[in-house]
Amino acid sequence: MRRIAIWARCSRNFCCGFRRALHDRLTKSSRDFPTPAPRRIQTFIDALPTPMAKGAKAEDSIDATLMEEIRASGMIDRLYRKTGW
Numbered sequence: 001m002r003r004i005a006i007w008a009r010c011s012r013n014f015c016c017g018f019r020r021a022l023h024d025r026l027t028k029s030s031r032d033f034p035t036p037a038p039r040r041i042q043t044f045i046d047a048l049p050t051p052m053a054k055g056a057k058a059e060d061s062i063d064a065t066l067m068e069e070i071r072a073s074g075m076i077d078r079l080y081r082k083t084g085w
Helices: 004-012 016-029 038-047 051-055 065-074 073-081
Strands: none
Touching: 038 051, 065 073
16 A cells, blocks of 8 residues: 555555556566566567667576575565565
């Protein structure tokens, strides 16, 4: 409910029902833990107009070890538990 209050401050012109529906939709579409998605990154690389980007692979430029260490430490779980999100 705290996120709803933040949305309310940022979008005062929207009715409460619209804000709640928008919040619910965005919450369902977001991931619990942000990790790089190679498929999505590859889509952006493929869309680049430079010739050097044509042969690039997303897997070669992603290092998710820091994010995995954060996940393994339990920091995110403790943070969400503390804030109630």
